[in-house]
Amino acid sequence: MSAVVTGLRPRLVGLSGYAVAALALFVLAPLVLTDFRLRLLAQFLCLAMVAVGIGLAWGRGGMLTLGQGVFFGLGAYIMAIHLQLSDAGPGGRPSFMVTGSGLPWWWELFRHPVAAVVGIVAVPALVAFVLGYAVFRRKVKGAYFAILSQALASAFALLLISQQGTIGGSNGLSNFQQFFGFVLNDPVNRRMIFFICAGVLLGMVAVVHQLMRSRYGELLTAVRDGEERVRFLGYDPALVKVFAYVVAAVFAGVGGALFVPVVGIISPSNVGVVPSIGFVIGVAVGGRATLLGPVLGSLAVSYAGSTLSAEFESVWIYLQGLLFILVVSFLPGGVVSLVSDRWRRRTDKGSDDTGDEPGGAGGSTGGEAGGDPPPASAAAEVPLVDDPTGQVQPGGVR
Amino acid sequence: MDAVLSQLYAGISLGSVLLLIALGLSLTFGQMGVINMAHGEFIMAGAYTAFVVQQIFSDVGLSLLVSLPLAFVVGGLLGVLLEVTLISRLYHRPLDTLLVTWGVSLILQQVARDIFGAPAVDVRAPSWLQGNVEILGAPFTTSRIFIVVLSLVCVTALGLVLRYTPLGRRIRAVVQARGLAETSGIATRTTDRITFFIGSGLAGVAGVALTLIGSTQPYMGTTYIVDAFLVVVVGGIGQIKGAVIAAFALGTLQAFFAYSQSVSTAKVLLLVVVIVFLQVRPQGLFSVRTRSLA
Numbered sequence: 001m002s003a004v005v006t007g008l009r010p011r012l013v014g015l016s017g018y019a020v021a022a023l024a025l026f027v028l029a030p031l032v033l034t035d036f037r038l039r040l041l042a043q044f045l046c047l048a049m050v051a052v053g054i055g056l057a058w059g060r061g062g063m064l065t066l067g068q069g070v071f072f073g074l075g076a077y078i079m080a081i082h083l084q085l086s087d088a089g090p091g092g093r094p095s096f097m098v099t100g101s102g103l104p105w106w107w108e109l110f111r112h113p114v115a116a117v118v119g120i121v122a123v124p125a126l127v128a129f130v131l132g133y134a135v136f137r138r139k140v141k142g143a144y145f146a147i148l149s150q151a152l153a154s155a156f157a158l159l160l161i162s163q164q165g166t167i168g169g170s171n172g173l174s175n176f177q178q179f180f181g182f183v184l185n186d187p188v189n190r191r192m193i194f195f196i197c198a199g200v201l202l203g204m205v206a207v208v209h210q211l212m213r214s215r216y217g218e219l220l221t222a223v224r225d226g227e228e229r230v231r232f233l234g235y236d237p238a239l240v241k242v243f244a245y246v247v248a249a250v251f252a253g254v255g256g257a258l259f260v261p262v263v264g265i266i267s268p269s270n271v272g273v274v275p276s277i278g279f280v281i282g283v284a285v286g287g288r289a290t291l292l293g294p295v296l297g298s299l300a301v302s303y304a305g306s307t308l309s310a311e312f313e314s315v316w317i318y319l320q321g322l323l324f325i326l327v328v329s330f331l332p333g334g335v336v337s338l339v340s341d342r343w344r345r346r347t348d349k350g351s352d353d354t355g356d357e358p359g360g361a362g363g364s365t366g367g368e369a370g371g372d373p374p375p376a377s378a379a380a381e382v383p384l385v386d387d388p389t390g391q392v393q394p395g396g397v398r
Numbered sequence: 399m400d401a402v403l404s405q406l407y408a409g410i411s412l413g414s415v416l417l418l419i420a421l422g423l424s425l426t427f428g429q430m431g432v433i434n435m436a437h438g439e440f441i442m443a444g445a446y447t448a449f450v451v452q453q454i455f456s457d458v459g460l461s462l463l464v465s466l467p468l469a470f471v472v473g474g475l476l477g478v479l480l481e482v483t484l485i486s487r488l489y490h491r492p493l494d495t496l497l498v499t500w501g502v503s504l505i506l507q508q509v510a511r512d513i514f515g516a517p518a519v520d521v522r523a524p525s526w527l528q529g530n531v532e533i534l535g536a537p538f539t540t541s542r543i544f545i546v547v548l549s550l551v552c553v554t555a556l557g558l559v560l561r562y563t564p565l566g567r568r569i570r571a572v573v574q575a576r577g578l579a580e581t582s583g584i585a586t587r588t589t590d591r592i593t594f595f596i597g598s599g600l601a602g603v604a605g606v607a608l609t610l611i612g613s614t615q616p617y618m619g620t621t622y623i624v625d626a627f628l629v630v631v632v633g634g635i636g637q638i639k640g641a642v643i644a645a646f647a648l649g650t651l652q653a654f655f656a657y658s659q660s661v662s663t664a665k666v667l668l669l670v671v672v673i674v675f676l677q678v679r680p681q682g683l684f685s686v687r688t689r690s691l692a
Contacts, residue, residue, distance in 0.1 A: 064493045134673055138680035143433045143492050147627040148673065154624045155665040162662035273624065277500055284497060317508040324501025328494045329487055 014209070017292065018202070025198035035187050038194050042262045044302040045197040049255030050279045051286070051298035052204045053248030058280070059288030060212060061244040062224030063141070067149030068252045068279050070156045071124035073271030075253030077160075078123060079260040080173035081107055082116035087177045095175070096168055104166045113180055120257040121250055128249030129242060136238040136245075141227070150273055157272030172267025179261040197258050201295070204251050209291055211247070220244055252279075281320065285327050287334025297334060403536035405657045406650065411542035411611070413649025414549035418604035419622050420629035420641045421549075421556060422597035426477075428635035429573045429593050432485055433496040437626070438619025439506035440476055440598045444469035444605025445614045446514060449521050459524035462606070466548075469602035477598020478591055485594075486587075503619070510616040518613035527610060541610040548607055552600060557638050559596075569593055573635075625652075628672050634682025643683055648672075 029041060050068050057063045084094040085107065093103055110116040131152065135145055161170045168174075182189040211217050223230050223237045230237050260266050269275070279298070286297020301323070308316035327334065419441060426432050448465040455461035480502060488495045527544055530537040560566035568589050571579040580586045605618075612618060629648055633640030651671060655664035 062493075064496065066496075131673070134677060138677055140676050140680050143427070143431070143496065144631055144676075146433070146493060146496055147624075147631055148669075148676075151624050151628055151669050151672070155662075155669050158662035158665050162660055273620065277497075280497065314508050314512060317504055321501040321504035321508070324504070325484065325498050328497045328501070329484060332491070332494060 022202055026195065030191060035190060039190060039262060040306065042194040042197045044299050045201050046255045046259040046262060047302050048295045048298040049201055049204055050252040051283045051294040052208055053251030054279055054283045055288055055294030056208050057244050057248040058283065061220050061241055063241060063245060064146040065149045066146050066277050067153035069153045069271035069276035071128060071249040071252035072256035073156060074124045074127065075120045076256030076260050076266040077167060078110050078116055078119045079257035080266050082110045083176040084173060085111045120253050124249040124253030125246050128246045132242040132245040133238060136241045153276040154273045157268045160268040170268055172265055174265035176261060176264060184261060193261055200254060200258065205291065205295060281324055285323055285334055287336035290334065290336045293334045293336035296336060400536050403534055405653045407536060407538045409650030409653030410646065411545055412653055413646035414546045415607065416626055416629050416649050417642060417645035418549045418552060418600060418607060419626035420645055421552060422600035423626055424630045424633060424635060424641045425593050425597035427630055429569065430489065430590055431492045433492060435496055435499040436480060436503040436506060437601050438623035439503045440473040440601035441605040441608065442510055442616060442619045443476055444473050444602030445609045445618060446510060447472045448606045448609045449519050449614055452521055458522050459526060462524055465606050466603055469606045470599035473602025474595040474599030477594045481591055481594040507616045516616060518615040521609035521614050523610050545607045545610065552603060553638060553642055565592065632672055632675060632682055634684045637684040640682055640684035
């Protein structure tokens with residue numbers, strides 16, 4: 001496969017898009033939004049972090065993970081445990097626990113701030129590595145992987161609910177006073193947390209961008225589109241996939257960790273099967289294999305959810321179901337792909353009309369003999385996972 | 399000994415519920431590679447069918463007997479409707495069917511909630527299904543025995559159909575070599591639809607069975623669907639015997655784990671067992687041999 005050829009222009013477009021996003025988040029949002037809205041936006045940003053990871057694992061790597069709530073929850077609970085302990089002071093114990101019972105040993109692990117931060121990254125990464133490696137090594141993939149990840153989410157939520165005495169059961173953990181020494185009630189500190197969320201999210205997008213520009217990104221898409229071929233070329237697809245899965249898990253864990261100080265509560269209802277699949281919908285709506293699609297889609301879905309579900313709960317559920325059905329069946333590239341398709345068609349008109357097939361989301365089909373590289377292959381235009389045209393069937397002989 | 403026996407009975411009855419649900423799944427998943435998350439809502443539809451029938455017939459026993467075939471038809475029709483409208487567009491995108499059918503299941507749950515309300519509705523069990531039977535000195539509730547028998551009947555019937563009827567031959571041919579079957583003049587699309595009807599119909603039957611032991615509410619399907627998918631994953635696709643063994647194995651394991659640990663730990667342990675099992679046999683217990691590399 002030829003290396004990704006990037007023109008200057010798409011790069012500039014990407015950079016300027018990035019700058020616009022940064023400006024909007026760091027300057028515009030704090031200026032126009034009320035404190036309440038800003039807090040809501042911070043919450044959405046945390047959820048969008050999970051979406052960025054899903055975009056990498058699912059959109060680029062073809063691993064539909066329906067269990068990101070697990071990693072979100074791991075990060076969130078570690079953060080919550082740390083905050084509870086730091087509120088309680090040295091040697092203290094969180095208020096919700098029954099007096100007399102000892103503090104579980106794993107609470108003590110996260111008492112130190114550094115240990116908590118390390119845990120937020122390391123624990124989801126470790127769980128994802130063990131599960132991912134075990135599963136991918138044996139070539140369990142596609143639907144099987146999706147089902148296993150969903151089973152994981154379901155089991156994890158049940159496990160949390162059963163731990164009434166140690167992590168609050170179905171009530172979860174709440175009532176945090178301080179965030180690493182800063183009082184949470186202070187609007188200034190709240191704004192700081194918002195900036196942290198925005199910065200972290202932008203950082204994650206940049207990481208995914210760099211990953212996808214690297215050889216690794218090529219390899220990941222190659223594994224998605226033809227795992228056996230990559231194997232025959234001498235790579236280990238399991239390692240390629242597990243890396244993307246671990247990155248996605250870490251993103252979800254960090255998102256969960258930041259979710260806790262923003263929202264002030266974490267409970268099993270944030271991590272189970274339903275929220276886990278809820279993370280996926282934003283990614284699907286925005287565009288799973290694009291850079292900004294998952295973020296924008298996730299933000300849009302979160303916003304729609306929070307405005308609609310407050311007043312018309314059943315309407316929101318119907319809409320959510322319809323979104324899943326309509327977007328996935330009729331617009332598998334997501335909304336962003338509409339925009340970028342149009343943009344590509346316009347740029348194509350200037351050059352040769354090689355890949356001008358309407359509806360085909362892939363400039364890659366034309367690139368077999370090393371002809372013109374698709375003009376804008378860098379940022380947002382990787383062909384789709386399950387593109388109906390010319391996809392190698394995972395079932396082999398059917 | 400009594401404790402062991404009663405756990406075994408609990409496992410068997412859980413296993414037969416899982417089997418009823420997984421049978422339909424392994425048909426649709428095995429034959430068409432379609433992951434139908436709305437399968438759980440077909441269960442719910444079956445259960446509500448039993449509820450509605452019970453409003454019409456005053457005799458509880460009669461209504462149970464009427465609702466079994468009726469729920470089969472209701473579930474089956476829902477399945478065919480889903481297949482024709484949505485799934486038939488997505489045969490080349492198995493992961494997308496999962497998401498689309500999840501959307502369908504969200505909508506169906508909300509429909510049920512809007513029609514019947516969120517709280518569980520009361521479906522009465524006939525008097526001859528109340529009470530216990532002592533088997534080897536440990537009690538086994540009659541309703542659970544009924545479910546075990548029902549699922550065995552369904553398995554046997556399905557097995558016979560698949561093995562001896564022309565329809566069954568067609569279904570197996572499509573599972574094993576779709577292209578060749580089509581070349582040989584089998585109408586694979588019609589076969590798909592019939593398979594989907596049968597598979598979804600079995601979900602409806604499972605729903606009626608579940609009214610006997612669980613509560614009938616809009617979210618009842620989601621409780622079982624994940625476990626049923628695990629059964630299919632462990633059992634392997636394309637063969638019934640895999641689903642049978644896997645259902646009873648997982649059901650029994652879960653019952654014993656739940657007894658020795660707790661219900662939630664049981665779920666986690668079960669998942670660990672499944673993942674470890676897949677290390678040994680990633681293709682499941684039994685699988686139809688194809689020449690595919692995957």
